[in-house]
Amino acid sequence: MTQEFPFFRRLHKPKEFELVLKNxxxxxxxxxxxxxxxxIVIERIGIIVSKRIVARAVERNRIKRLIRESFxxxxxxxxxALDVVVRLRKKLSNQDIADFKKxxxxxxxxxxxxx
Numbered sequence: 001m002t003q004e005f006p007f008f009r010r011l012h013k014p015k016e017f018e019l020v021l022k023n024x025x026x027x028x029x030x031x032x033x034x035x036x037x038x039x040i041v042i043e044r045i046g047i048i049v050s051k052r053i054v055a056r057a058v059e060r061n062r063i064k065r066l067i068r069e070s071f072x073x074x075x076x077x078x079x080x081a082l083d084v085v086v087r088l089r090k091k092l093s094n095q096d097i098a099d100f101k102k103x104x105x106x107x108x109x110x111x112x113x114x115x
Contacts, residue, residue, distance in 0.1 A: 005072050009044055009045065009072075016046065017048070025085075028089075029089075030100050032087045033085070033111060035082055036083050044082075045084050046083070047086050048087040063092060066097065070101050081115075082115055
């Protein structure tokens, strides 16, 4: 299994983010997860980590890597045409990272079941 996160698995354009953010979402203590069915037959992700929540770029990038890694390790096994935007709501401490990953995976599984 490769350790890369392919280009086609990401949302890139602001319009793509905008369309997904208009739809309903699931929220948790740390994050909000918005989702929308897409016309492509792959699952794609977009990540929003605000400077207001996490000031240092190094920390923002680390959080984005954690989210991408959790998403990559838990791709839907069946064909899932879904766009997901993960938006951080609260700053993470080092002790919260394991709980954050579990929460993210649980929310992704809930979203996949609803579609």
